Amino acid sequence: xxxxxxxxVLLHYKSTDGSLKVLVDKTEKALEDFPCRVLxxxxxxxxxxxxxxxxxxxxxxxxxxxLEDLENIQTHLQSAEPLLTSHPCAESIxxxxxxxxxxxxxxxxxxxxxxxxxxxKDTLHSEREVKRSWSVxxxxxxxxxxTLTFSKQFHKxxxxxxxxxxxxxxxxxxxxxxxxxxxxHTWRGLNRAIRNSMLPxxxxxxxxxxTQICVFCDVLYCEYVGNYLKEEFQVTGQxxxxxxxxxxxxxx
Amino acid sequence: MTTxxxxxxxxxxxxxxxxxxxxEVAIHxxxxxxxxxxxxxxxxxxxxxxxxxxxxxxxxxxxIHDTLHCVKPLIEKNDAEKVVVVIMDKEHHPxxxxxxxxxxxxxxxxxxxxLLSHVEQLLxxxxxxxSVCDAVLENNPPGCTFTVLVHTREAATRNMExxxxxxxxxxxxADEQEVHMQEPRLIPLKTIxxxxxxxxxxxxxxxxxxx
Numbered sequence: 111x112x113x114x115x116x117x118x119v120l121l122h123y124k125s126t127d128g129s130l131k132v133l134v135d136k137t138e139k140a141l142e143d144f145p146c147r148v149l150x151x152x153x154x155x156x157x158x159x160x161x162x163x164x165x166x167x168x169x170x171x172x173x174x175x176x177l178e179d180l181e182n183i184q185t186h187l188q189s190a191e192p193l194l195t196s197h198p199c200a201e202s203i204x205x206x207x208x209x210x211x212x213x214x215x216x217x218x219x220x221x222x223x224x225x226x227x228x229x230x231k232d233t234l235h236s237e238r239e240v241k242r243s244w245s246v247x248x249x250x251x252x253x254x255x256x257t258l259t260f261s262k263q264f265h266k267x268x269x270x271x272x273x274x275x276x277x278x279x280x281x282x283x284x285x286x287x288x289x290x291x292x293x294x295h296t297w298r299g300l301n302r303a304i305r306n307s308m309l310p311x312x313x314x315x316x317x318x319x320x321t322q323i324c325v326f327c328d329v330l331y332c333e334y335v336g337n338y339l340k341e342e343f344q345v346t347g348q349x350x351x352x353x354x355x356x357x358x359x360x361x362x
Numbered sequence: 363m364t365t366x367x368x369x370x371x372x373x374x375x376x377x378x379x380x381x382x383x384x385x386e387v388a389i390h391x392x393x394x395x396x397x398x399x400x401x402x403x404x405x406x407x408x409x410x411x412x413x414x415x416x417x418x419x420x421x422x423x424x425x426i427h428d429t430l431h432c433v434k435p436l437i438e439k440n441d442a443e444k445v446v447v448v449i450m451d452k453e454h455h456p457x458x459x460x461x462x463x464x465x466x467x468x469x470x471x472x473x474x475x476x477l478l479s480h481v482e483q484l485l486x487x488x489x490x491x492x493s494v495c496d497a498v499l500e501n502n503p504p505g506c507t508f509t510v511l512v513h514t515r516e517a518a519t520r521n522m523e524x525x526x527x528x529x530x531x532x533x534x535x536a537d538e539q540e541v542h543m544q545e546p547r548l549i550p551l552k553t554i555x556x557x558x559x560x561x562x563x564x565x566x567x568x569x570x571x572x573x
C-alpha cells in the first residue's frame with residue numbers, strides 16, 4: 111500500500127483465490143487508522159428552503175397609540191356628531207353601511223379628520239356642516255338613576271291601553287318647546303346623554319325643517335325619559351308621548 | 363350557471379376586492395376584541411348587516427389600509443396562501459395568530475346571487491365568530507402589538523416585487539421568531555366554502571401567555 115496524494119490511497123494486493131471479499135476486508139482494515147470526513151449535504155443556494163416557509167410582513171410597525179392620542183380622539187368623538195344609528199332606517203343604512211362589493215372608505219373618510227393634524231378650524235368647520243339626523247345608541251355603562259318608577263297617572267295609561275313594557279313610544283319636542291333654548295343645542299345635549307347611557311333604550315331623530323325632535327324609547331322608561339328631557343334640556347310647555355296606532359296617549 | 367376561468371371577467375380582482383374588504387373589517391375587529399388598542403379609539407359600525415368595531419385612529423387605519431393594499435395583488439393572482447394577524451407581546455413573541463387560510467378554485471361557477479347574498483352571508487358568519495372569540499381565548503398580556511404576515515404559495519422572495527406597490531411601505535421576510543409559537547393551542551373558528559373562495563379561520567394561541 112502506498113500514498114499517492116493526500117486524498118487517494120492505493121492498495122496493491124495479489125489475490126490467490128480471486129475472492130473480492132478478502133480484498134474489501136483488508137482495505138477496510140487498512141483504512142481504519144485514517145480519519146473519516148462526512149461530506150456536508152448539498153443545499154441549493156437559491157431559493158433557500160427556509161425562505162419558502164417564512165412569510166412576508168411590512169417593515170413598518172403599526173402605530174403605538176399614546177394616552178394623549180387617545181384623549182384627543184375621545185374629545186373629538188364626543189364633540190362630533192354621531193356616526194351610527196341604533197335602529198335601522200333606510201336612509202341611515204344607506205349612508206352608514208359599507209357597500210357590499212367594492213372598497214368603501216367611509217370609515218377612513220369619517221375618521222381621517224381626527225388627530226392632531228386635523229384640528230384646525232377649517233376641518234372642524236367643514237365637519238360641523240355634516241348634520242346628521244339620527245342619534246347614536248350606546249349599550250355601554252349602567253343607568254345610574256332609578257329609571258323604573260311610574261307615576262299612578264302613567265300607570266293608568268299603560269293599563270288602559272294595555273301597552274307592552276318593551277313597546278316603543280316616542281316623545282315629540284317641537285318648536286313650541288324651544289322658546290328659551292335652541293334646537294341644535296338641545297339636539298347636541300340629547301346625543302351626548304344617549305351616548306353616555308343616560309337615557310335607557312333611547313334613540314332620537316331631528317327634523318330640522320319641522321323644528322322637531324323625536325325621542326324613541328321603550329314604554330318601560332317613557333316617564334323617566336320624559337322627565338329627564340324636561341329637566342335637563344329646559345324644554346318649555348308640555349311634551350307629548352305618541353304610540354304607534356294609538357296616537358298621543360300622555361303629556362308631561 | 364356559468365363556468366368561468368380566473369382570467370374571465372377579471373374575476374381574481376373581484377375576489378381580491380371582496381377578500382381585502384373583509385380582511386380590513388376582520389383586522390379592525392380582532393384588534394378591538396383582543397384589546398390590542400384601547401377601546402376608546404373604536405366606534406361601532408355596520409358591515410354585512412352586523413355591528414362591527416372599527417378604529418377611528420387615522421394612523422392605524424392608514425397602516426391597515428396600506429397593508430391590505432399591498433396584499434391585494436397577491437390575492438388577485440392567487441399567490442397568497444395565508445394571511446395571518448399576529449398579536450405579539452412586549453418582547454415581540456407571538457401570543458396569538460389569527461390565520462386566514464385562503465384558497466380559490468381554478469374554475470368559477472357563478473350565478474346571480476353568488477357574489478352578493480351568499481358570500482356576504484358567509485363572511486358575516488366569520489365576523490360573528492371573531493366578535494365572540496374572546497370567550498374561548500385567554501386574556502393577552504398588556505402592551506401587545508400586532509403585525510400582518512402573508513404566507514405565499516411560492517418562495518417569499520419571489521413575491522416581494524408584487525407586494526411593493528406603495529413606495530414608502532416596504533415588505534420584508536419575517537423573522538423565525540415572529541412566525542413560530544411555543545406549544546400553540548389550535549382553536550378553529552370558522553370554515554366557509556363558496557363558489558369563488560374557500561377560507562378557514564383558526565387561532566393559534568400560545569399556551570403560556572404571561573412571559
